[in-house]
Structures are given as structure tokens and as C-alpha cells.
Amino acid sequence: MAASIPGIHHVTCITGDVQKCVDFYVGVLGLRFVKKSINQDLPDTYHIYFGDYLGTPGTAMTFFGWPTWPKQRAGSGQITTVSFQVPAGSLGFWSNRLKGLGVDHRMVSRFDADAIVLHDADGIEVELVAQAANDRWTPWPDSPVDAEHAIHGFHSVTMTLAEMAATFNLLTSVMGFRMVTQEGNRTRFETGAGGPHSILDVIESPEGPVGEESIGTVHHVAWRTPDPENQKVWRDTLLTAGRNVTPVIDRWYFKSIYYREPGGVLFEIATDGPGFTVDEPPEKLGTTLSLPPWFQVRRDQLDEILPPIVVPTTATTGAHQGVVNQHERGH
Numbered sequence: 001m002a003a004s005i006p007g008i009h010h011v012t013c014i015t016g017d018v019q020k021c022v023d024f025y026v027g028v029l030g031l032r033f034v035k036k037s038i039n040q041d042l043p044d045t046y047h048i049y050f051g052d053y054l055g056t057p058g059t060a061m062t063f064f065g066w067p068t069w070p071k072q073r074a075g076s077g078q079i080t081t082v083s084f085q086v087p088a089g090s091l092g093f094w095s096n097r098l099k100g101l102g103v104d105h106r107m108v109s110r111f112d113a114d115a116i117v118l119h120d121a122d123g124i125e126v127e128l129v130a131q132a133a134n135d136r137w138t139p140w141p142d143s144p145v146d147a148e149h150a151i152h153g154f155h156s157v158t159m160t161l162a163e164m165a166a167t168f169n170l171l172t173s174v175m176g177f178r179m180v181t182q183e184g185n186r187t188r189f190e191t192g193a194g195g196p197h198s199i200l201d202v203i204e205s206p207e208g209p210v211g212e213e214s215i216g217t218v219h220h221v222a223w224r225t226p227d228p229e230n231q232k233v234w235r236d237t238l239l240t241a242g243r244n245v246t247p248v249i250d251r252w253y254f255k256s257i258y259y260r261e262p263g264g265v266l267f268e269i270a271t272d273g274p275g276f277t278v279d280e281p282p283e284k285l286g287t288t289l290s291l292p293p294w295f296q297v298r299r300d301q302l303d304e305i306l307p308p309i310v311v312p313t314t315a316t317t318g319a320h321q322g323v324v325n326q327h328e329r330g331h
């Protein structure tokens, strides 16, 4: 039996404009730009990664840069909301910060927590949930957001399905999730130790539009597994349960398997290691075009094709109240 899934590994989305995407996730949300790489299946396009200081599994929000894809068609069969955890008591800070940066947002209360709902540069629905528990998170000292308010990685993802029964069965009978609560058409599941980082919400929406792979949508969610041995057991378990699972694919920063859950959402199970420091030291993460060894021969060509990316620094992000606070406290 494989070790149970501890929680979310990463979430991968589609952006139509990598620069605006970087400006939002670094300049507004204060995540670190931890890796500039390519989509291994479409290697003339970017795969960029944001996260905590190290891009620790559970913090990595990633994007394919596909400017020619159709525009946002979010709907059933997709992850429709990506929720990050922020410390309880931080929503006032975040609301002021977003207001100062001209980002529309609203407050919601759901189950046992308050949250801010906003949209990223491509229109993806993002939440900041005031419920932080991720002690595996490493703060990025140069973030425009002070560590006391910073995002601690993922809280949960929400997927919208036309019909939930078969997915419910896969989650609870095969993947080790348990149903914890329900509110209207929203059902909450948890895996591993439970709590923020391990939460999956499912919204059943038979009438809603069907989602399509497009700019401003989530491409897939990856779940964590500690190592290749456990990943192999998961692969066998899922095949036995009738899922069409890919072979193990080496993504260089982790190893991955992929399959669709019955509602159509693409799931990945990714190993925790080796991680983003496999080809850059921690202090240099995201500063060069990182390519797996088998793509190195194409480096010159890719450097020419891929548009430059400018990562905002604390000097360019404007209302970086956190930095001011740090200085006031004499850090």
C-alpha cells in the first residue's frame, strides 16, 4: 500500500502573458519566482514556477505560457479556484494591499474560515484563506509581502464537476481522501493529516458550462507522494481501479504520473524530490533558463525564441508595506 497522499504538490495553469503573470504572482501576491523552464511537451513555450523560498512541494503555483491558446473558458471538468493559505488575522492587511494595487476583490465566509476572492492577471479565480498551517513553508526574505502576512502555500483547490458520484468513489475508495463536510453543492474532502494544504472541494454543477483547456484556466493539480517507490504503488493501484495512467515521466524537478479523474479533471501524482535546487542553488532560483539535461542542446535556440521575463524586485513593486514594517522594527 502506498503512503497516503499528504496534500497538494503543485497547481499548473495556462497564462497568455508570462510577464503579466510574473508581475501578479511576485509583485502582488509576493510569491518567489523559483524557476524559469520550458514545457517539455511544447519546448518552445515557457513553464514558469512560483512558490516559497525553495518552491517547497505544497507551495508551487506554475504556468504554461501559451499566448496563442483560446481565451478563458472555465467550467466543469476543471479546477476552478486555487486557494492559498495566509495567517489568520491577515485579511485586513491583504485587503488594504489589494486596494492599494488596484486589484478587485471580495470577502467570503466558508465552513470555518474567512477568505478574500480575487482574480489573477489571466482571470483565474484565486482565494486567500485566513487559515494557515503549513509549517513546511520557508519564507522568502525579499518578498514584497512581510513574512507575518505572507502566503504559506496552498490551502485547497476547488473543482467543478457536472456529476460527482464516480469522482467521490475514486477519491474515497482508491485515493485515500475522506469526505469531511458539505455546504450547498460544495463537498469538502481531505487527505493525509487533513487541514490546509490537504483540502479538495468539489462543486457539483450539472447546468454549468463545460470547461475547455484555455488561457486563464487551471491545467491540472498535482498531489504529493514522498518518493518513486510510493509513486509506483499509486500507479499500480490506479491502473487496477481502471484509470488510464501515464508511465512515470521525469520532469527533472520531480517524477510524475498523470490520469483523469472520472469528472474530467487532470490529476498528477508527483514525487517530493529532487526539487528545484537540483540545478540552481537556493539563492539563485529562477535567475537562468533552467533546462533538463536532455534539452540542453537546444539552449541557444530557446534563448532566442522565448520572450524575456523581468522579475519585479522590492524596489519596483510599489506598496510593499511589509518591507517598511521590517525596517520600522529594526530587522
Ligand code: ZN
Residues within 6 Å of the ligand: 010, 012, 220, 221, 222, 268
Ligand atoms: Zn504538473
